[in-house]
Amino acid sequence: MKKRELLLGFLGLLIIWQVAAWLVDSPILPGPLEVAAAFVKELNGELAIHFVVSLWRVLASVFLAILFAAPLGLIFGQSRRINRFISPIIYVLYPIPKIIFLPIILLLLGVGDMPKIFIIFLILFFQILVLVRDSALNIEPKMVLSVRSLGAGRRALFRYVYLPSSLPAILTALRQSVGTAVAVLYIAELFATQRGLGYYIYLNGNTLFNYPAMYAGVVAMSLLGLGMYFSVDWLEKRICPWKYVA
Numbered sequence: 001m002k003k004r005e006l007l008l009g010f011l012g013l014l015i016i017w018q019v020a021a022w023l024v025d026s027p028i029l030p031g032p033l034e035v036a037a038a039f040v041k042e043l044n045g046e047l048a049i050h051f052v053v054s055l056w057r058v059l060a061s062v063f064l065a066i067l068f069a070a071p072l073g074l075i076f077g078q079s080r081r082i083n084r085f086i087s088p089i090i091y092v093l094y095p096i097p098k099i100i101f102l103p104i105i106l107l108l109l110g111v112g113d114m115p116k117i118f119i120i121f122l123i124l125f126f127q128i129l130v131l132v133r134d135s136a137l138n139i140e141p142k143m144v145l146s147v148r149s150l151g152a153g154r155r156a157l158f159r160y161v162y163l164p165s166s167l168p169a170i171l172t173a174l175r176q177s178v179g180t181a182v183a184v185l186y187i188a189e190l191f192a193t194q195r196g197l198g199y200y201i202y203l204n205g206n207t208l209f210n211y212p213a214m215y216a217g218v219v220a221m222s223l224l225g226l227g228m229y230f231s232v233d234w235l236e237k238r239i240c241p242w243k244y245v246a
Helices: 003-024 034-044 047-078 080-093 099-107 113-137 141-148 154-188 195-205 213-240
Strands: none
Touching: 003 034, 034 047, 034 213, 047 080, 047 113, 047 154, 047 195, 080 113, 099 113, 099 154, 113 154, 141 195, 154 195, 154 213, 195 213
8 A cells, every 4th residue: 555545544534533523522532633742741651661561462472473373384284184183173263252261361370461462372373373274275286296306305395385385374364463462452451450551541541531641542552553564564575575576
């Protein structure tokens, strides 16, 4: 998407927001200029700390999900025998909303960063695992046979065929999961923590009734999600340049 189109979309959202604020005419919905002023003010205070904490939790979850799910997906995609055994288990677990496990995870892992990181990790893990496995399964047999004819073993196939072919699937899974991960982060940060954007938004909106600060937190969480989404786009252009060859 072109920068001009993104700018126009952003301006359109700001106009809609301002018109809605005029129509509602209530402290519950401040206008974008008031929120922008609160954002700048809060960024010099607690908001920056909460943003860094949330960013750390999301990045740690993404790293762990790729570290564990991508190799497993490639293994399942390479071996149809293993895939036949594991597919029923994935089929049962994949549709279950992972957020329902949050109370159990909190009981098992206690307070702190670990339960928040783990619940996001669970969501990303299955997304990446399934897409990478399907990508590896759908590799054309001719490609595999041509590399094998050159004397390549399983390790070489993994490195030169399955891994490069599955990189777009990994990035697609991340792109699809960004919104869900940030939403789950908000819910996870409502429990057993005093740090993070979810806690910050809830505290200012439901306890302090500081609505401009609350919306500043919403903007910060939106920027977190957008930053991750565009980072995946940037990463894809760097490590999968063949997708953008005209």
